[in-house]
Amino acid sequence: MMETAARELAHVLRSQQTTLDEFGLVALAGEEDLGEAKKVFFTDGDGGSKLGVDLGSGAALYRAARTLYETGNKEEESTQDMAKVVLLLSADYETVWNVRKMYLGKRNNVEELLDEIRFTDLVLSKHYKSAPTWVHRHWALQQILGQHLNKEQGHDEGEDNIGSKRQSLDDRNRDERTKENRLQRDTILQHELEICQRVAASYYRCYNAWSYRAEILGYFDAHNSMEDRKALHHERLRLRSWFVRHVSDHSAMNQMLCVLRALGNPPDALEAEITLASRLAVRYPGHEALWRYKRGLVYSLLQRCSEESAPIHIVAHLCSGPLASLELDLSLVDSMAEADLNIELTQSNHDPWADSGDCARFAQILQDELTLALVCASDHTCARSEEQRRCALGYVMHVLRSSFRVSGRAIPSYLATWLRRLPHARAGPLNPANDSLLAAWAEAVSASLEHIAQLS
Amino acid sequence: MAEAAEQALRARVGVLEAESAARGAEIDRLERELRKRDGDVDGFMREKHVAYVLDFWRKEKETKDTLEMLSIEHIRVQGVFWAFGSLQILSAQDKVNTEEIVAWALKCQDKTSAGFAGNVGHDTNVINTQFAVYVLAQCGALDKIDADAVAAYVAARQQPDGSFADEWSGEKDTRYTCCALFCLQILGRLEVVDLAGAVRYVLSCRNAADGGFGQVPHAESHAAFTYTALGALKVAGHELPADEADELAWWLAERQCDSGGLNGRPEKQADVCYSFWALTCLKMLGRIDWIDRDRLCKFILECQDEDAGGIADRPGNVSDLFHTFFGLCGLELLHSIATPAQISPVLALPMSVLPPHASLC
Numbered sequence: 114m115m116e117t118a119a120r121e122l123a124h125v126l127r128s129q130q131t132t133l134d135e136f137g138l139v140a141l142a143g144e145e146d147l148g149e150a151k152k153v154f155f156t157d158g159d160g161g162s163k164l165g166v167d168l169g170s171g172a173a174l175y176r177a178a179r180t181l182y183e184t185g186n187k188e189e190e191s192t193q194d195m196a197k198v199v200l201l202l203s204a205d206y207e208t209v210w211n212v213r214k215m216y217l218g219k220r221n222n223v224e225e226l227l228d229e230i231r232f233t234d235l236v237l238s239k240h241y242k243s244a245p246t247w248v249h250r251h252w253a254l255q256q257i258l259g260q261h262l263n264k265e266q267g268h269d270e271g272e273d274n275i276g277s278k279r280q281s282l283d284d285r286n287r288d289e290r291t292k293e294n295r296l297q298r299d300t301i302l303q304h305e306l307e308i309c310q311r312v313a314a315s316y317y318r319c320y321n322a323w324s325y326r327a328e329i330l331g332y333f334d335a336h337n338s339m340e341d342r343k344a345l346h347h348e349r350l351r352l353r354s355w356f357v358r359h360v361s362d363h364s365a366m367n368q369m370l371c372v373l374r375a376l377g378n379p380p381d382a383l384e385a386e387i388t389l390a391s392r393l394a395v396r397y398p399g400h401e402a403l404w405r406y407k408r409g410l411v412y413s414l415l416q417r418c419s420e421e422s423a424p425i426h427i428v429a430h431l432c433s434g435p436l437a438s439l440e441l442d443l444s445l446v447d448s449m450a451e452a453d454l455n456i457e458l459t460q461s462n463h464d465p466w467a468d469s470g471d472c473a474r475f476a477q478i479l480q481d482e483l484t485l486a487l488v489c490a491s492d493h494t495c496a497r498s499e500e501q502r503r504c505a506l507g508y509v510m511h512v513l514r515s516s517f518r519v520s521g522r523a524i525p526s527y528l529a530t531w532l533r534r535l536p537h538a539r540a541g542p543l544n545p546a547n548d549s550l551l552a553a554w555a556e557a558v559s560a561s562l563e564h565i566a567q568l569s
Numbered sequence: 570m571a572e573a574a575e576q577a578l579r580a581r582v583g584v585l586e587a588e589s590a591a592r593g594a595e596i597d598r599l600e601r602e603l604r605k606r607d608g609d610v611d612g613f614m615r616e617k618h619v620a621y622v623l624d625f626w627r628k629e630k631e632t633k634d635t636l637e638m639l640s641i642e643h644i645r646v647q648g649v650f651w652a653f654g655s656l657q658i659l660s661a662q663d664k665v666n667t668e669e670i671v672a673w674a675l676k677c678q679d680k681t682s683a684g685f686a687g688n689v690g691h692d693t694n695v696i697n698t699q700f701a702v703y704v705l706a707q708c709g710a711l712d713k714i715d716a717d718a719v720a721a722y723v724a725a726r727q728q729p730d731g732s733f734a735d736e737w738s739g740e741k742d743t744r745y746t747c748c749a750l751f752c753l754q755i756l757g758r759l760e761v762v763d764l765a766g767a768v769r770y771v772l773s774c775r776n777a778a779d780g781g782f783g784q785v786p787h788a789e790s791h792a793a794f795t796y797t798a799l800g801a802l803k804v805a806g807h808e809l810p811a812d813e814a815d816e817l818a819w820w821l822a823e824r825q826c827d828s829g830g831l832n833g834r835p836e837k838q839a840d841v842c843y844s845f846w847a848l849t850c851l852k853m854l855g856r857i858d859w860i861d862r863d864r865l866c867k868f869i870l871e872c873q874d875e876d877a878g879g880i881a882d883r884p885g886n887v888s889d890l891f892h893t894f895f896g897l898c899g900l901e902l903l904h905s906i907a908t909p910a911q912i913s914p915v916l917a918l919p920m921s922v923l924p925p926h927a928s929l930c
Contacts, residue, residue, distance in 0.1 A: 138636075171636040203640040210693040211737040252738040320866060324788040361836040367789040370778075374787070401823065401835040409778040417704075489758050505818075515778075524812045 114178035115170065115369055118152040123194040125155050125164060126201070126235075134161035135238045136201060136392055164235070166202070175202040187212055197232060198349040204240035210249040217253070219504050221260070227301075241316045247325050250306050258332065259303065262294040274326045275343070276284035302502070304341045305329045306348055311316040312363070313355070323364040330375045349382075357454055360397045366390075375414060383414045384478055391485055394504075398489075399497025404504035409513045411482060415512075415519045418475045425520040425568065426477045426512065432564035435480050442490045449485065483509060490555060499551065506554045513561055519546055531557040589802030590855060601911065610868045614878060618893065619661045622652050625926040626665060627891055644687040646677060646700045651894035652778050653707050657919050658897045658909045667708040674704050675713060682725075683718035684736075695726050699748035702755050706922050711755070720758035724747045731766025742784045743774050751806040751916055757926040764805045770874040771798045771805075780816030792824055792833040796846040799853055803915045814854050815923035821847050822859040829864030830872075830883070841872045841880045841892045844899030845917070852902060852914040866905045869896050 126133070139154060152174060154165035166174060178198040185192030193216055196209050204371035217225055235252040235496045240246055312319050330348075332342040349372050356365040373382055387410045394403040489505035492498060510531060517524050530553075599919040609615055629648070641648060649670060656662040671927060676689045678701070684693030702719065705711050726733045731820035733749040734741040747769055753759045775798070781790025782798035795817070802809070810815065824831040824847045828838025831847045844865060851857045859894045870890070880896035881890030898917060900906045910919035915926070916921070920928055 172639055175639055176634060189872070202636065203643075205640060206643050207694070207737075208643065208690075211692050214737055248738050248740045251740060255739070258591075317695050320784070320789070320791060320834075324784045327783075327788050328785060330787075355896070363835040364789050367787075405779060405835050408775075412778040506824075512818075518812070529815055530810065532819055 115173045118174055119178040119198055122198045126197050127194055129162055132162045133164055133235050135163045136235050137165050137239055138171055139165040140168045159491050178287050204236050204243035205280045207245045210470045226257050228510050233502050241312045241319050261300045276462045301333055310341045318364050326478050327371045335376050345372055345375055360400050362395055363402035369411045378413045378417055385456050386410055392449055392452045395446050397493045399500030404508050410514055412515050413461055416513050423520040424516040428516040429565050429569035431480050432562045433569040445488050502551050509558050514517050527561050589857040596694050604904050604906050608907050614873050617660050617878030622655050642688055643691050646687045646697050650703050651702050651890045654898055657893045658901055658908050671708050671710040684722040695733055695745050696748045699752040702752050706755055716756040720756050720761045723752055724761045727762050732770040736923045741796045743794050747801040750801045754804045755927050767806045771801050779820045781820045792843045799850050799898055800915050803894050810926055811816050818854050818856040818859055821851050828868055830868035842895040843870050845895040848899055848902055849914040862903050866903050870897050
């Protein structure tokens with residue numbers, strides 16, 4: 114009885130595979146005995162077509178599909194179609210994904226592999242967390258990029274010419290194919306990032322999606338390809354506009370760190386992102402995500418800095434000079450909170466920092482960062498002020514510790530023992546111990562600044 | 570002269586740290602003793618949890634009437650591990666028939682490769698192989714398998730970069746590595762793989778900016794993947810340098826939320842499963858007192874399902890086996906419940922079922 118519905122589902126999956134973009138189980142409250150035909154719903158709209166299955170029949174339909182699949186010949190198309198029905202209803206069924214891999218692997222057809230990726234789009238619209246689905250998708254992508262599109266592809270500034278300057282007709286055909294492959298590759302990778310964004314929007318902080326998204330960046334080659342640089346730049350814009358509106362989304366911020374890394378961590382880009390993050394951290398106080406993100410950014414910056422000079426000297430100099438005489442002026446917070454969030458993105462290939470090895474500029478960023486954090490750490494007036502102070506003190510200590518680490522120096526004991534004061538750090542707003550704890554932290558921070566000042 | 574003085578100081582610090590570790594272990598032992606005397610912490614619903622797990626056990630065998638039930642069939646071996654593990658912590662493992670479990674688990678083994686699947690008739694992988702070996706260990710039936718053959722299956726999954734991968738998709742992450750090493754640790758066959766390579770891969774998943782570990786290189790730090798990474802390092806005999814351990818413990822301690830529960834990533838909600846994963850990482854690092862243990866205990870107790878028994882992901886939600894097991898592990902690590910089953914912070918198995926060669930800290 115359910116077999117008909119399972120076959121219908123398989124039929125819709127095949128005939129509509131290019132337009133289907135969403136699948137769901139639909140609860141049909143109060144309607145009973147609709148007959149088999151009504152177990153499967155299909156709507157064809159402007160924005161893509163949707164597929165639904167009656168929630169109450171889900172288990173029976175799944176069982177029927179699985180029997181049809183298990184008893185069928187795995188080499189036949191109809192059985193493979195039924196495998197898709199099984200996966201659509203039970204996306205973590207790894208063994209069936211593996212059967213798909215063997216089937217597709219044998220046929221080794223790039224169009225079919227692209228269809229498979231499209232099928233996982235549909236599965237992920239319902240089972241966004243399903244790790245086996247993400248794994249299968251990654252497998253299909255690797256097949257396409259590794260075996261089909263990569264074969265004859267050189268980079269646009271590549272080193273492939275084998276000596277002969279005469280180009281035969283074969284070579285020209287090959288160049289055409291290379292170009293087409295390149296275009297197809299760019300489109301595919303763009304689509305991967307877009308799907309991850311779609312999942313991020315419908316399921317907040319989905320780890321599998323973000324982890325996959327970070328891996329996709331590994332296929333871009335910012336060093337050799339202009340197109341890839343553009344794609345990374347586009348991802349940067351997309352992430353920015355996302356986390357400006359989702360200031361606790363640390364996953365998106367981690368992805369931004371990955372994008373910057375893929376671009377080679379250019380100091381001017383790091384500087385722009387640090388400025389944006391600081392403005393957000395002041396405008397939306399008490400968000401661990403933003404302060405963690407700032408920690409990541411400043412760490413990348415310090416690493417760039419270490420190529421030119423030792424960050425610890427800069428920090429020691431700041432501690433003995435500007436920070437030692439720092440007046441904690443809360444108006445800094447107000448002006449930062451009102452500052453514009455539209456910070457221009459630089460995307461020139463030329464790194465304005467590279468020529469001069471500009472220590473002064475590093476020093477200025479670090480000074481601004483430490484000043485802002487110390488002011489935030491003393492601000493009892495903002496919303497979520499305890500959280501904000503804790504985050505800010507943690508940030509200062511992170512900068513101090515990191516500057517030792519990236520300079521290849523052992524972390525001094527005063528920066529280590531401070532951490533041992535952590536017990537009950539998250540004692541919560543109602544705990545009276547919290548205020549004295551924060552005071553002790555603040556003391557440890559100023560003592561550390563004094564210690565470091567002596568290094569200069 | 571100054572060098573000699575510095576060396577003497579360092580040696581003295583080493584001695585004091587060893588003493589303090591020994592004292593920590595002694596406090597651990599005494600707290601367990603006291604707990605056995607005092608009984609469970611107030612509010613712990615022991616009987617309800619036993620009934621919940623046994624009920625699940627019975628129902629799972631008899632009826633498979635919902636899509637949720639059907640869609641976890643392929644990882645049944647993990648479900649059996651959580652259920653039996655829960656009963657062991659609750660001292661109620663005698664209520665189920667282990668012969669039946671062992672016979673079923675052995676049927677999940679692929680006779681050619683010696684790897685295990687998540688259920689009879691499914692494909693093998695390293696993760697389910699580890700869980701099958703765990704289930705056999707729980708039931709005291711490790712002698713029923715050929716350890717060399719299973720170890721050879723695991724070793725064949727290791728890649729040139731030191732990672733371990735799924736044999737079907739080639740996918741690799743810290744979890745495959747962790748499962749491979751845990752499995753070999755139980756089997757006493759760690760020497761069949763390249764441990765240095767495994768360590769190298771795991772360390773490539775460490776994020777230098779926060780000290781935590783992600784699923785793959787550069788992925789966001791996550792408490793569960795930090796557990797898989799730290800567990801793998803521990804088994805491989807690799808200790809993090811003190812400042813990296815501090816960094817990581819700092820990140821882990823900040824997982825404690827206002828509710829007292831632990832989250833897995835910055836600004837996520839607390840979830841009971843991290844009461845094991847994040848907590849046990851702090852335990853492995855010897856820094857369990859960096860969080861407020863009492864408030865964590867209170868949070869886990871609030872996640873108990875008063876109606877059905879079992880433990881949910883957070884207060885007010887419906888319980889499930891997975892969170893029941895990790896909630897109980899958390900309470901055991903906190904010394905909040907009276908149980909003879911002391912859980913290994915690394916392997917998440919009762920110390921009593923570990924072969925002598927496998928018992929770590």
